[in-house]
Amino acid sequence: xxxxxxxxxxxxxxxxxxxxxxxxxxxxxxxxxxxxxxxxxxxxxxxxxxxxxxxxxxxxxxxxxxxxxxxxxxxxxxxxxxxxxxxxxxxxxxxxxxxxxxxxxxxxxxxxxxxxxxxxxxxxxxxxxxxxxxxxxxxxxxxxxxxxxxxxxxxxxxxxxxxxxxxxxxxxxxxxxxxxxxxxxxxxxxxxxxxxxxxxxxxxxxxxxxxxxxxxxxxxxxxxxxxxxxxxxxxxxxxxxxxxxxxxxxxxxxxxxxxxxxxxxxxxxxxxxxxxxxxxxxxxxxxxxxxxxxxxxxxxxxxxxxxxxxxxxxxxxxxxxxxxxxxxxxxxxxxxxxxxxxxxxxxxxxxxxxxxxxxxxxxxxx
Amino acid sequence: xxxxxxxxxxxxxxxxxxxxxxxxxxxxxxxxxxxxxxxxxxxxxxxxxxxxxxxxxxxxxx
Numbered sequence: 133x134x135x136x137x138x139x140x141x142x143x144x145x146x147x148x149x150x151x152x153x154x155x156x157x158x159x160x161x162x163x164x165x166x167x168x169x170x171x172x173x174x175x176x177x178x179x180x181x182x183x184x185x186x187x188x189x190x191x192x193x194x195x196x197x198x199x200x201x202x203x204x205x206x207x208x209x210x211x212x213x214x215x216x217x218x219x220x221x222x223x224x225x226x227x228x229x230x231x232x233x234x235x236x237x238x239x240x241x242x243x244x245x246x247x248x249x250x251x252x253x254x255x256x257x258x259x260x261x262x263x264x265x266x267x268x269x270x271x272x273x274x275x276x277x278x279x280x281x282x283x284x285x286x287x288x289x290x291x292x293x294x295x296x297x298x299x300x301x302x303x304x305x306x307x308x309x310x311x312x313x314x315x316x317x318x319x320x321x322x323x324x325x326x327x328x329x330x331x332x333x334x335x336x337x338x339x340x341x342x343x344x345x346x347x348x349x350x351x352x353x354x355x356x357x358x359x360x361x362x363x364x365x366x367x368x369x370x371x372x373x374x375x376x377x378x379x380x381x382x383x384x385x386x387x388x389x390x391x392x393x394x395x396x397x398x399x400x401x402x403x404x405x406x407x408x409x410x411x412x413x414x415x416x417x418x419x420x421x422x423x424x425x426x427x428x429x430x431x432x433x434x435x436x437x438x439x440x441x442x443x444x445x446x447x448x449x450x451x452x453x454x455x456x457x458x459x460x461x462x463x464x465x466x467x468x469x470x471x472x473x474x475x476x477x478x479x480x481x482x483x484x485x486x487x488x489x490x491x492x493x494x495x496x497x498x
Numbered sequence: 499x500x501x502x503x504x505x506x507x508x509x510x511x512x513x514x515x516x517x518x519x520x521x522x523x524x525x526x527x528x529x530x531x532x533x534x535x536x537x538x539x540x541x542x543x544x545x546x547x548x549x550x551x552x553x554x555x556x557x558x559x560x
Contacts, residue, residue: 262502272552281550289546290501298557308557315555392543395505399536402512406532409515410525417522 143213150211159303160186160221161206161229164199175199179207179221190223196306196344198240199226203233208303225303227339234335238342242369245344250351251372257356259376260324263388267316267323267355268295269309276300276331276381280360283385288392294323299340300330306343313349313357325356327388328370329381332363341368350374360384501546504539508532 137145150158162179169175172192177199178185188207199205206229209221228237245251270277272295284291296312299305309328316326328350330341340346341361350357351373359371360378371377378384451457455465459481468476472492478485499507511532514520 262500262505264500281548285548289543289548291548293548293550295550295552296555296557297552304558311557315553315557392546396540396543399508399539402508403529403533403536406512406515406529409520410522410529413520413522413525 140215143215143217146213147211150213154211156210157208157224158211158221159206159208161204162186164203164205165201167199167201169195177201179205187218187220188223189220190226194224195226196346197226197228197237197339197342198244198344199228199237200240203236204229205233227336229336231335234339234342238369241342241344241347242372245347245351245369245373250347255351255375257375259356259358259388262390263291263324265292265294265321265323266388267312267319267326268293268329269298269312269316269326270295270329270381271300272297274300274329274331276329276360279331280327280329280381280385283382284389286391287385288389291389294319301333301337301340305340306346309340310343310346310349313346313353317354322355325358325388326353327358327384328361328374329384330361331381332366338362338366338368341370346370347373358384358388501539501542504535504542508535508539511535 160179162181165178165180165185167175167177169192174192175190175195177188177190179188180186188209190207206227207221207223208225209223211219212222213219228234249255268277268280270280281293284293294316296308296315298308298312300309313326316323328341330338338361341359347369350359350370356376357374358376358378359368359374360381360383361368361371362380364379364383376387378387459465459479462481465479466476467479468474470476470489470492472489475486475488478487511528514528515525
């Protein structure tokens with residue numbers, strides 16, 4: 133028997149059939165055309181390929197990446213037959229497809245967020261030198277996560293890692309990361325840093341890190357953020373919004389943690405420096421003592437010289453008074469009572485003789 | 499005492515050797531103390547292990 137419905141019942145049955153057929157959700161890929169947006173509420177566009185076209189409706193909160201006509205996209209949506217008979221896809225998520233569309237979307241969002249100042253260097257905060265609590269947003273099954281943990285363990289220790297195990301690509305990856313950032317920001321015991329980790333992949337694999345809501349969540353996180361996404365050449369908008377961008381997950385561990393072997397080496401060198409300071413001080417003081425000793429010796433020596441000179445000149449003076457010196461110069465010495473008729477003793481340099489005084493007279497008139 | 503605190507203390511102790519307060523009378527004792535602290539830091543660094551907690555929260559849920 134052919135079923136018969138009222139119009140509204142028919143519409144309800146069709147929508148239920150969609151629900152059953154697609155478990156509520158379907159992914160459709162195609163090219164965007166006739167894109168019209170009515171910010172901040174919603175946008176409409178057609179999704180088409182060579183042989184068909186379907187109308188799409190998207191609320192602004194689900195429009196997380198810039199879309200324009202000509203872009204190839206994949207939408208995750210609920211098919212919906214509306215009360216007025218119109219059919220549309222109610223979009224929950226929309227992702228650009230293919231290198232060209234991804235690049236265009238990336239450039240448009242980058243331009244928009246740059247104008248807003250989201251990537252300004254003044255916004256960047258330094259990370260702690262020795263982080264003790266580190267929040268990780270990654271997939272615990274991903275190679276990038278394993279690399280990060282391996283390098284972290286080699287370099288440092290004693291860190292409490294709190295890991296949000298999320299999808300790092302595909303549908304809902306960005307939403308999960310946004311919720312994880314919010315979760316960490318509300319923790320009673322805040323982590324010192326939040327690190328987004330994801331190993332290498334294709335541009336489409338990494339596209340969730342260019343999601344506008346996620347980029348804004350990274351930029352507005354109260355807790356400093358770091359990214360270690362993809363390879364060195366990959367640059368995501370999350371990288372630009374984060375406080376610190378590491379080139380890879382391994383590099384994130386290198387930037388986040390000091391290498392304990394280097395720290396130990398550095399400690400050793402610092403102790404050597406301290407030891408050198410002591411040796412230098414001993415050397416300086418020893419040199420100083422030697423110089424003082426030399427100076428004292430010099431002073432003593434100069435005083436001895438002065439004393440010797442003084443003695444020598446005293447000796448000269450004394451020598452001048454020696455009668456023998458006068459005798460040597462040809463003078464004679466007379467001893468006795470110098471009265472006329474008396475005999476006196478005359479001593480010269482070589483002989484002693486006796487003589488009688490026959491006459492005497494004053495030499496000067498006094 | 500955390501590693502950070504121990505490193506800060508060691509830096510302070512080592513800085514004394516380059517500062518104006520340095521004198522040979524105290525230097526030997528200060529050096530012994532710095533060396534002991536350095537040994538303690540080295541031992542702590544070598545023994546440290548990470549603690550990893552994977553959250554059970556479902557981040558898929560609204």
